[in-house]
Amino acid sequence: MSEFHVIPGAVIKDILERQAHNMVARIEQVYLQHHDGQTLNPDSYFLRFPQQPANRIIALPASLEGEDPVAGIKWISSFPGNVAQQKPRASAVVILNDRETGYPYACLEGAQISAVRTAASAVSGAYWLNGQSRKAGSVGFIGAGVIARNIARMLAVEGWEIAQAIVHDFDDASALALKGFVENADLCTARTGSLKDALAADLVIFATTAGEPYVAPPVTFRAGQVVLNISLRDIAPQLLLAANNLCDDVEHCMKANTSPHLAEQLTGSRAFMNGTLAGLIRGEVQLDPNKPSIFSPFGLGVLDLALSKYVVDTALAESRAVAIDSFFGETLRWN
Structure with missing residues (x-):
């Protein structure tokens, strides 16, 4: 409950590239879990800016149930004007929460997660729609x-x-x-x-x-x-x-x-x-x-959470997650 880790973008990139051949299968597994009612995936919430109608930031809360549960949220922005400055359009973070205590325990750079899950979803769709x-x-x-x-x-x-x-x-x-x-x-x-x-x-x-x-x-x-x-x-x-x-x-x-x-x-x-x-x-x-x-595909937040949890578990197992000391100000209700 008192441990909080940040997964650097370079570590995420390495894990996703090494495990690229498993991504479509992982996404399909989560699709089937969602189909079977083993997920919670509320509506996405769009934060829009009246003076900047092309820009938005979207909150995607979700929870994956079953044997390896996790809850969390993806907070992803889309600012198309970034492209003119040679910057990626989208940026994001993912926060994972422990299902027993509700405490957040990891933060990840989320744009790479989002891009890979989008690609895996697309290629899965191509395969099944293509007979x-x-x-x-x-x-x-x-x-x-x-x-x-x-x-x-x-x-x-x-x-x-x-x-x-x-x-x-x-x-x-x-x-x-x-x-x-x-x-x-x-x-x-x-x-x-x-x-x-x-x-x-x-x-x-x-x-x-x-x-x-x-x-x-x-x-x-x-x-x-x-x-x-x-x-x-x-x-x-x-x-x-x-x-x-x-x-x-x-x-x-x-x-x-x-x-x-x-x-x-x-x-x-x-x-x-x-x-x-x-x-x-x-x-x-x-x-x-x-x-x-x-x-x-509208894009289910639970897909991002599933890939994020896999990345966090892998990073922890490889001792490549960065622990943030004293992230929580209090770890006991009464000292």
Whole structure:
């Protein structure tokens, strides 16, 4: 109860890279635990700034139940203007709490955790929506930032066989950087291209900071095409209505004007949703092969907590966590 540790960012990076091949499996395990009611995952809370509408800080509290319980919160900011200063858009911390006492016992730099869990979630979705196949003729990256880079790395780690990547970004330098990263990671050959080029790929990955849809009719997705709607707000609701639709948690996804939320508002119903990725993994959800399939993961805080606890446990076992002496002012109720 009286011990508090900070896990340095360099240690987190090393652990995540060494264990990259286990990340998708870990995320899928937590998805199934969530599906089985072994998590607590309240709504995210958005702190917005009226004078800076593009900026937000989000609180994601959660608890993982079962044999290895943990509670905590991710506090993550998104300031798109950082990119112009060559800084990452997102920054975050994760706090873990002991389930017996409620005391916080660890603090981690959270942006790396968030990026890896997002990538693992995306690549898991790609595999299951693609008929449990790790093959695609082409992949289109729309948005060439940190999240796209992590997804590209995870595709390579998971052994995907892809012939070509098409990278589209408003910023030419970012597009060229991701193109080079894809090729250096030995994922596939890559080129930069237009939005139309990227949208034509077999596997389409949206990883942008878009606040409202810009991919709208007459644009269509074709049967069998797999679309990862990671940034959640790029796709007009009409396109979702003509597709198979999966998310991580239906209730969570229907808020904050995500594409599924807009589709619900347009139709007054959630009937267009097929279900969750966990339901597909369990065989409880069927996809129509004559439609494209869109995965829209809202991002569950419990995923961040599960990866964070794994990182903390590993760092403690390797004596790489930094103990903060006298972090708690009082450790006894009465001295």
